[in-house]
Structure formats: structure tokens, C-alpha cells
Amino acid sequence: MEPTQREVDRDLDTSMKMFERVQLGEVAPIAPRAPRQVLLALDGSTQDATSIEITVTLVNRYPCQVSILAACAGAESVAEAARARLSGSAIVAAVGPEDPFDPILEAAAKHESDLVIAPCPFGRDFEMIGPDSAGTVVDVLLARLNRPILVVREPHEIAQPAFHHIALRSIGENEAAQAAAVWAVTLAAAGGSLELVLVFEEEMRENLSMLLKSLDLNIETSDDNLIAALRKAHIRLHRALQKSAEQFDFDYTLTVEHPPESAPFPDRSFSALSLVVVALERSDHMSQGYARDCVLHRRQPVLVVPRN
Amino acid sequence: MTPLLAAAQHEPSPPWIMALFGLGMLLTYVGVAHEKFHKTVAALVGAGLLTLLGVTLGVFQYTDIYEFLKKDLNIFGVIIGTGILVDVTGRSGLFHFLSMLIVRATGGRAKLLFFSICGLTFAFVAVLTIVPATLIICSLVMVICKSLNYSPKPFLLAVAICANSGAIVTFASGLPNIMIGTAAEIPYVQFLYISAPYAVFSLLLALGVLRLAFRRDLPWKQTDDEKRALQARMNEFDPWALVDNRWVLIRSGAILGATIVGFTLAQLMGLGMDFIAMSGGTAALFFAGKSVEDTIAKVNWTVILFFMGLFLIIGCVESTGALEWIAGQVVELSGQKSVALIALMTAFAAVASAIVDNIPVAATMIPVVQNISGLGLPVEPLWWSLVLGCNLGGNGTPIGSISCVIALYTLKKEAGVDVGWGEFIRLGGTVLLLQIATSIVYLEALHLLDWLPKL
Numbered sequence: 224m225e226p227t228q229r230e231v232d233r234d235l236d237t238s239m240k241m242f243e244r245v246q247l248g249e250v251a252p253i254a255p256r257a258p259r260q261v262l263l264a265l266d267g268s269t270q271d272a273t274s275i276e277i278t279v280t281l282v283n284r285y286p287c288q289v290s291i292l293a294a295c296a297g298a299e300s301v302a303e304a305a306r307a308r309l310s311g312s313a314i315v316a317a318v319g320p321e322d323p324f325d326p327i328l329e330a331a332a333k334h335e336s337d338l339v340i341a342p343c344p345f346g347r348d349f350e351m352i353g354p355d356s357a358g359t360v361v362d363v364l365l366a367r368l369n370r371p372i373l374v375v376r377e378p379h380e381i382a383q384p385a386f387h388h389i390a391l392r393s394i395g396e397n398e399a400a401q402a403a404a405v406w407a408v409t410l411a412a413a414g415g416s417l418e419l420v421l422v423f424e425e426e427m428r429e430n431l432s433m434l435l436k437s438l439d440l441n442i443e444t445s446d447d448n449l450i451a452a453l454r455k456a457h458i459r460l461h462r463a464l465q466k467s468a469e470q471f472d473f474d475y476t477l478t479v480e481h482p483p484e485s486a487p488f489p490d491r492s493f494s495a496l497s498l499v500v501v502a503l504e505r506s507d508h509m510s511q512g513y514a515r516d517c518v519l520h521r522r523q524p525v526l527v528v529p530r531n
Numbered sequence: 532m533t534p535l536l537a538a539a540q541h542e543p544s545p546p547w548i549m550a551l552f553g554l555g556m557l558l559t560y561v562g563v564a565h566e567k568f569h570k571t572v573a574a575l576v577g578a579g580l581l582t583l584l585g586v587t588l589g590v591f592q593y594t595d596i597y598e599f600l601k602k603d604l605n606i607f608g609v610i611i612g613t614g615i616l617v618d619v620t621g622r623s624g625l626f627h628f629l630s631m632l633i634v635r636a637t638g639g640r641a642k643l644l645f646f647s648i649c650g651l652t653f654a655f656v657a658v659l660t661i662v663p664a665t666l667i668i669c670s671l672v673m674v675i676c677k678s679l680n681y682s683p684k685p686f687l688l689a690v691a692i693c694a695n696s697g698a699i700v701t702f703a704s705g706l707p708n709i710m711i712g713t714a715a716e717i718p719y720v721q722f723l724y725i726s727a728p729y730a731v732f733s734l735l736l737a738l739g740v741l742r743l744a745f746r747r748d749l750p751w752k753q754t755d756d757e758k759r760a761l762q763a764r765m766n767e768f769d770p771w772a773l774v775d776n777r778w779v780l781i782r783s784g785a786i787l788g789a790t791i792v793g794f795t796l797a798q799l800m801g802l803g804m805d806f807i808a809m810s811g812g813t814a815a816l817f818f819a820g821k822s823v824e825d826t827i828a829k830v831n832w833t834v835i836l837f838f839m840g841l842f843l844i845i846g847c848v849e850s851t852g853a854l855e856w857i858a859g860q861v862v863e864l865s866g867q868k869s870v871a872l873i874a875l876m877t878a879f880a881a882v883a884s885a886i887v888d889n890i891p892v893a894a895t896m897i898p899v900v901q902n903i904s905g906l907g908l909p910v911e912p913l914w915w916s917l918v919l920g921c922n923l924g925g926n927g928t929p930i931g932s933i934s935c936v937i938a939l940y941t942l943k944k945e946a947g948v949d950v951g952w953g954e955f956i957r958l959g960g961t962v963l964l965l966q967i968a969t970s971i972v973y974l975e976a977l978h979l980l981d982w983l984p985k986l
């Protein structure tokens with residue numbers, strides 16, 4: 224029984240693209256980059272306990288200087304408790320009358336923090352604001368902060384150990400993907416797992432098809448073709464992460480997500496995933512929207528790694 | 532002897548009914564072969580009409596059609612199970628990875644590369660069946676030849692021809708084998724020691740002809756500098772980048788391996804091939820995660836419906852006694868001598884398969900051989916005649932086998948090279964003649980030495 228010409232064309236094309244994209248030469252593994260300065264912003268909400276646990280795990284792995292910021296009235300006692308758990312840490316600033324994002328931005332700049340850990344929604348429990356808003360403070364931080372921010376979204380306990388199962392998510396071609404991958408490798412635990420998720424949205428295909436059509440370019444923009452292009456664009460990153468996984472002893476998987484998960488909360492059980500790392504290319508509105516969407520719709524902590 | 536066969540032998544229909552049903556089957560095969568009709572639709576239409584005719588003329592009761600299908604149900608199990616397994620294994624990138632790993636190890640040297648591609652084709656077809664294996668190897672050839680600046684024509688023609696040798700290695704290497712193996716109840720291991728050794732020999736024979744035919748088309752001797760440059764280009768290919776997850780790759784390979792072992796032990800365990808295939812498919816689905824629905828959707832329902840139609844047609848015609856009559860004529864033609872019958876059956880199956888799809892050829896010849904068994908001649912060599920003839924016949928023409936169709940299509944589409952019928956027949960026909968002649972000698976020798984196991 225012969226396949227149809229269309230099936231042969233499709234399978235042949237897919238297979239050729241697979242072989243073509245592995246002509247990539249030598250690729251070096253991604254090396255972890257230990258953070259030296261971490262800013263832990265606390266707001267007295269139920270998210271703080273999770274933020275502190277994450278910070279403790281991080282410090283145990285990479286001894287670094289932690290600056291604790293009690294960014295809301297009422298957070299001082301939590302900040303003291305955090306300092307007691309984090310040896311060598313310091314409380315860096317008192318709460319001022321200004322908007323809470325200003326002291327966080329200032330402290331991050333002043334201490335040259337490699338990572339900011341902040342609760343979301345800021346100063347309020349999740350139940351007060353619901354899943355449709357990240358709150359003004361986090362919105363501003365996502366827009367202005369030029370360094371990675373780990374957003375602790377939900378008052379749930381994190382899966383143990385903290386960085387055991389990491390999903391590194393990137394939508395389309397994303398210039399922040401490499402930087403996000405460095406963080407993912409840095410945080411991935413030996414014996415744990417890292418999944419590179421390349422997100423492909425229907426809207427991407429529609430926009431591209433329309434543009435090519437308007438330019439009278441007869442290029443087939445099927446989902447298969449675009450997914451193959453997405454894979455090709457990330458093949459060096461994939462191979463580098465694969466080599467890192469081998470070197471640092473964690474499991475690694477590449478997945479193309481199509482269509483993207485649309486449920487309000489992920490379909491994966493909470494215990495299966497402990498951290499989402501998302502690449503944010505600020506000049507790309509789709510990337511911005513996707514990073515914000517990840518923060519809103521994920522119950523796991525989300526590390527947003529930006530690139531201006 | 533099946534109850535149906537027994538019934539047919541006891542109560543043959545009048546000659547005009549036999550002729551009518553024979554004509555119906557022939558017309559259906561014309562429809563199957565004709566480009567204008569979809570093969571499955573042609574088979575289902577033929578089956579529907581012959582069923583109506585059979586019931587109206589009182590040749591059989593309507594409920595008899597369940598008997599026609601019942602004896603071949605296990606084929607559906609094998610097709611579904613292996614289809615799922617091949618899809619899941621393919622998704623893991625295992626075969627793309629292995630093929631690139633092996634090709635990279637050749638360093639791009641023309642001679643090594645050519646023979647590796649031929650060997651890979653043979654091995655992949657044996658494990659994966661002809662269509663997915665040919666697609667993988669053809670795409671690999673195009674990419675590698677483009678990178679190394681080789682003409683893809685010798686490689687793709689070699690793929691087209693070597694694939695047909697791979698198709699006779701095991702019970703599960705192709706649909707004709709599954710049909711013949713199921714009808715004759717040939718254990719999987721018998722394929723490994725009857726048809727597999729000849730498959731290797733037929734490959735070597737083909738390699739000899741191909742090497743001679745392409746003696747001026749490839750740089751068979753290369754200098755050390757050329758070899759170094761080729762090696763550098765091959766080193767740019769990284770097979771591991773084809774793997775999305777290492778454990779999924781290993782797991783897929785393990786399930787596939789376990790299924791093959793299961794096939795070889797099926798008879799010892801008192802299990803059918805369909806059970807082993809479905810177990811392998813189920814194990815693959817168990818780990819398929821989110822892609823379960825996609826994988827089930829990839830099962831080749833077209834083939835299953837085609838077979839349903841085909842088995843009904845064969846059952847209808849068989850119930851008239853027409854196939855028994857044909858069997859008698861075949862035996863008469865051979866002078867009631869097994870030696871002549873083996874040659875006749877092998878040659879007929881090969882020639883017929885070179886012209887039309889080998890599945891209808893196998894489906895038609897199976898009941899003929901079953902009927903010959905009632906005429907006092909040994910049928911074991913005839914089953915193997917069908918296996919070898921139906922598969923190797925594909926080398927005869929550019930449309931004789933799906934591997935030829937895909938390889939020649941790839942060559943035209945991707946390299947703009949057209950291979951005409953004359954050119955292909957000179958190459959493939961030579962290979963076919965040598966293979967059929969030697970396969971007849973092989974089967975005659977096994978038969979005369981009484982080395983063919985009784986079925």
C-alpha cells in the first residue's frame with residue numbers, strides 16, 4: 224500500500240529538515256553561572272515562606288550574598304526570620320512611603336543583584352486578586368528590571384527539592400533564550416530534570432502567512448514547516464543543553480508545545496514541576512505577553528530572564 | 532484445511548459463476564492498479580458487489596462473510612500493533628539517530644558511504660518495513676550528498692533495490708510476509724533461517740550489480756586529502772542533536788527489541804504474532820504521554836480497510852471453487868512436479884509483483900497455494916516462493932515496489948534527475964533476474980535436501 228504523494232512530500236521534507244538541522248558543527252555545553260548577589264523582597268504575604276525556602280535552597284547550592292528587603296509594612300518580622308535562616312544575609316532597607324517597586328529597583332541596582340526574588344501579587348494574597356492580575360508592582364518589575372526576577376506566584380509549597388524539575392520556556396525566536404538557558408542550567412539539580420519547551424502559537428503562523436501572502440511569496444507556512452524552523456533556530460541551544468545535562472547529571476528533554484497550554488493552570492501536576500524559567504525579549508511584544516502570561520497562569524515559581 | 536476451503540472443494544459452483552466472480556476480482560484489481568481510483572475504495576466496492584452477487588446467487592450465506600474475515604483477523608492485530616510501535620519509535624528519533632551515526636562513521640568516503648547506505652536500507656526495512664525506512668534513508672541520502680557534493684542517483688537507486696532484499700528478512704518486514712506467514716502459520720524464527728540468509732545473499736548480489744553499474748558515477752578511490760576534507764564535513768553533523776530525550780530513545784529501542792524477541796519466542800509461548808505486536812504497540816502507547824491520540828490516529832486505517840475489502844473478495848471467489856480450479860491448472864502446468872511448481876510460482880509471483888502491487892498478488896496466490904496442499908504436493912517451498920517472489924519482484928520496474936517509487940520520486944523532486952523505465956529496467960531487471968534465478972535454485976536445493984521445515 225503506497226502512501227499518497229502528499230504524505231511522501233510531507234514525510235520526506237520533515238525527515239530532510241531533521242538531518243539538515245544537525246549540521247551544526249561543534250557546540251559547547253552551557254556552563255552554570257553562580258549568582259553572587261541575590262535580592263529577596265518580602266511583603267508579609269503567604270508567598271514569603273515559599274520565597275525564603277527557594278532562597279535557602281539556592282544559597283545552599285551557591286553560597287552568595289543575600290540582601291533581604293522588607294518592601295511592605297508588616298514584612299519586617301518575616302525579614303528577620305529570613306535573616307535568621309540565611310547566614311550571612313542582611314536586611315538592606317526599610318519600607319518607605321513610595322511605591323514598593325521603587326525600593327526593589329533601587330536595591331537591585333545598588334547591590335548589583337544577579338537575581339531578584341519577589342512575591343506576586345505584591346503585598347496581597349493570591350485570593351484577594353485572583354488569577355487575572357499580577358498586580359502593579361510585578362508588572363512594573365517585569366517591565367523595568369534589567370535582571371532576572373524569580374516571581375513566587377502562588378502560596379503553595381514548592382515541590383521538593385526546589386529546583387528538581389525545571390521547564391525552560393521560549394516562544395518563537397527569542398534573544399533571551401540563551402541567557403535563560405544559563406539560568407536553567409545553573410539551577411538544575413543533579414538527578415533532576417530540565418525540559419526545553421519551544422512554544423509555537425497559531426497566531427505566529429497566521430501572521431507569517433498573511434505577510435508572505437501580501438508579499439506574493441509562495442512559501443508554504445504549514446505548522447510542520449514552522450515547527451521545523453523553530454527547532455532549527457534552537458538546535459544549537461538544544462545540543463548545548465543536552466551536553467550540559469550529560470556533564471551535570473540531569474535529565475534533559477526538548478519539547479515543542481503546539482498549541483500552547485491554554486488552561487488557567489498547567490495540566491501538569493504540581494509535584495512534577497518546581498520551576499518555570501521563561502525567556503523575555505523586551506523588544507518583542509509576543510515574548511512580553513508570553514512571559515506575563517506565564518506569571519499569571521502558573522502556580523510554580525517563574526524565573527523571568529529578560530534581555531532588552 | 533479450513534471449513535471454507537473444504538466447503539469450496541465439495542461444492543464447486545458452475546463454471547459461469549466461477550468466471551463471473553473471477554472477472555469481478557480481476558476488475559477490482561484493475562481498479563486497485565488504476566490511478567483514478569483509490570485502492571481502498573476500489574477494494575471495498577469490489578467486496579460489496581461480490582458479496583451482493585454471492586448472496587443473490589446463493590453461492591454463500593451472508594453470515595459466511597464473517598468466516599472470510601475471521602481467519603485473517605490476526606493480520607489486523609499485527610498491522611495495528613507494529614504501526615503504533617513504528618510510529619512511537621520513529622518519534623523518538625531512534626532511526627534518524629542511528630542512520631546519521633553510522634553514516635558519520637564512514638567519514639563521507641564514497642565507497643564506505645555507498646555500502647553503508649545499502650546496508651542501512653536493508654536493516655531498516657527489515658525492522659521498520661519498507662515505507663518509513665525508505666523515506667528516512669532517501670532523505671538522509673539527499674542531505675549527505677548535497678553536503679559532500681556526490682550525485683544522489685547511485686545512492687537512491689541502490690536504496691530502491693536494496694530495500695526489496697530487506698523486505699524478506701522477517702515475518703514483520705512487509706505486508707506480503709505478514710499475509711503469507713499468517714496464512715501458512717510460518718513461525719517468525721523460520722523466516723530467520725529460511726528467508727533471512729537468502730535476503731543477505733540477494734543483497735550481496737544486488738551490491739555486485741550496483742557497484743558494476745555505477746563504476747563511473749562515484750569516486751570509488753579517493754586521496755588522503757579528499758578523505759580528510761570529507762571527514763571534516765561529516766564531523767559537522769551531530770547525530771545526538773536529533774535526540775529530544777535520551778531515555779525516550781533508549782526506551783523506544785528497548786520496546787522494539789523486546790517485541791522482536793517476542794516475535795521469535797511467540798510460538799514457544801503459545802502466542803500469536805498479533806498478540807506480540809499489540810503488546811509492543813501497547814507498551815509504546817503506555818509511554819507515549821500526550822501523543823497517544825496522535826499515535827493512534829497514525830495507524831494505517833487505509834491499509835486495514837483495504838485488507839478488509841481484499842479478504843472479502845478473495846473469500847467470495849474462493850467460495851465459488853474458482854481458486855481451487857486455478858490451483859489444479861497450476862499443478863497441471865507444472866506436470867505435478869514440485870521442482871517445476873517452485874520455479875513457476877516464484878517466477879509468476881515476481882513478474883506479477885513487478886507489474887502490480889504485491890499485496891493483491893499475495894492475497895490471490897495464498898488460497899491457490901492452500902488449494903494445492905489438497906492436491907498432494909508439498910506446499911512448504913511454495914510459501915517461500917511467494918515470500919521471495921512477491922518481494923523481490925519489486926526490483927523489476929520503477930513501479931514494482933514502493934521503495935522504487937519513493938526513491939525515484941525523491942531523485943526527481945530533490946535533484947531534478949529523471950530515471951526512465953528503460954534505464955531502471957536495465958538495472959533493476961538485471962538484479963531481479965539474478966535474484967529470481969538464484970532464489971529458485973535456493974528453494975529447490977532446500978526442498979530437495981528436505982531442509983524446509985514442515986508447516
